[in-house]
Amino acid sequence: MRLISWNVNGLRACLQKGFLDFFQAADADIFSIQETKMQEGQAELELDGYQQFWHSAEKKGYAGTAVFTRIPPVSVRRDIGRAEHQGEGRVLTLELEECFLVNVYAPNSQRELARLDYRMEWEDAFRAYLLELDAQKPVILCGDLNVAHQEIDLKNPKSNHRNAGFTDEERGKLTALLKSGFTDSFRLLYPDREGAYSWWSYRFHAREKNAGWRIDYFLVSNRIAGKVRAAEIYSEVLGSDHCPIGLTLEWKAE
Numbered sequence: 484m485r486l487i488s489w490n491v492n493g494l495r496a497c498l499q500k501g502f503l504d505f506f507q508a509a510d511a512d513i514f515s516i517q518e519t520k521m522q523e524g525q526a527e528l529e530l531d532g533y534q535q536f537w538h539s540a541e542k543k544g545y546a547g548t549a550v551f552t553r554i555p556p557v558s559v560r561r562d563i564g565r566a567e568h569q570g571e572g573r574v575l576t577l578e579l580e581e582c583f584l585v586n587v588y589a590p591n592s593q594r595e596l597a598r599l600d601y602r603m604e605w606e607d608a609f610r611a612y613l614l615e616l617d618a619q620k621p622v623i624l625c626g627d628l629n630v631a632h633q634e635i636d637l638k639n640p641k642s643n644h645r646n647a648g649f650t651d652e653e654r655g656k657l658t659a660l661l662k663s664g665f666t667d668s669f670r671l672l673y674p675d676r677e678g679a680y681s682w683w684s685y686r687f688h689a690r691e692k693n694a695g696w697r698i699d700y701f702l703v704s705n706r707i708a709g710k711v712r713a714a715e716i717y718s719e720v721l722g723s724d725h726c727p728i729g730l731t732l733e734w735k736a737e
Contacts, residue, residue, distance in 0.1 A: 484554075484734040487511040488625035490588065490682070490699060490725035493520040494549075498528075500722035506530070509727070512553050517588035517627045519547035519572075538562075540572040547572040548586050548626070554579055563612040568605055576616070581734070582707070583616045587626035592647035599652060606656035610663060617664060621704040623732075624665065627682075627725065628700050632657050632667070635677055636697040648698060666708040668701040668730050669716070679716050682725045693718075701730040710734055 487509050491497040494516065506514060514533070521544070523537040533551040538561045540546040556577040562569045577584040587609070592599040616622050630653040634640035643649045661667060673679065680695025689695060701714060715729035 484513070484732045485509075485511045486513045486515070486584075486623065486625065486701065486730045486732070487727050488515045488517070488586070488699060488701065488729075489727035490517040490627040490723060492518050492723040492725060493544075494528075495521055495526050497722045498526060501720075502722055505717075505720050505722070505727065506551075509729070511729070513577075513584060514551045515575075515584070515586040515625050516549050516551075517547075517586065519549050520544050521547065523549075536575060536577065538572045538575040541570045545571070546588055548575040548588055550575055550577055550584065550586050552577060552584075556584075563608060565608050565612075568608055574609070574612075578620075582621045582623055582704075583619075585613065585616070585622060585624045585626075587624065587628065589627060589629040591629050592650065592653060594647065596645075596647060596650065599647075599650065603652060603656065606653075606660075610656070610660050613660070613665075614663060617704050621707045622665070622702075623704075623707075623730070624702040625700065625728075625730070627698060628657065629698055630654060630657050631696045631698055635675070636680075638678075638680070638692075638694040638696070648696065661702070664705050665702045666705050666711075668703055668708075668711050669697070669714040669728075671708060671711055672714050680718065681716055681728055685724055690724075699725055699728050701728060703730075703732075707732070707734075 558578040560576040575586045631637040681699035683690035683695040710732045713731035717727045
């Protein structure tokens with residue numbers, strides 16, 4: 484089973500920058516996107532052979548997730564069942580026969596950490612949601628988690644400490660999630676690889692200098708970590724300030 488995840492930072496804009504070329508070349512069984520910044524139907528998107536599932540934010544032009552899948556889901560859920568965490572289109576879950584696919588766009592803690600307290604509450608609720616799913620069948624979690632976990636996961640860890648996405652609090656929540664029964668597929672295969680990033684600021688020629696952050700992930704339930712066969716970061720693919728990431732599992736896509 485081949486999966487792709489990409490924060491497109493506005494799908495309508497990304498469609499003008501080669502999205503469909505990469506989509507066709509990737510030939511994924513499941514293709515998840517974050518930060519769609521649109522409502523379903525605001526762009527013509529014909530993807531032969533794929534079912535489309537959307538979860539848009541109530542606020543126009545903000546956040547949002549979508550999944551395009553060749554594998555028919557058993558059921559589809561939006562949000563995590565908590566009223567205080569609804570309305571931003573951040574979590575879209577597809578139940579498949581043998582696992583759950585959870586597509587997430589985690590809240591950003593924002594400048595001066597204005598939303599860090601909310602982010603901490605969301606993290607706890609989201610982890611509880613994932614553990615509830617994991618108790619039923621294995622989970623594949625993909626998306627923009629808006630945190631670089633370790634110093635190896637960003638170019639300038641010292642100067643970015645206490646900035647949104649690299650606070651001790653945010654990193655600690657990801658550590659807690661991993662310790663609760665999940666595996667970071669990329670670090671499973673490449674524990675020491677440096678310079679592997681999925682997001683770059685538009686400022687200071689960051690992408691040209693590869694001064695980036697790895698904040699996009701595929702996490703899997705520990706009990707299916709042995710099925711991981713490949714974990715990719717497509718840093719050469721443009722169209723967004725994030726690049727796509729991929730996961731291949733030894734799992735028949737039926």
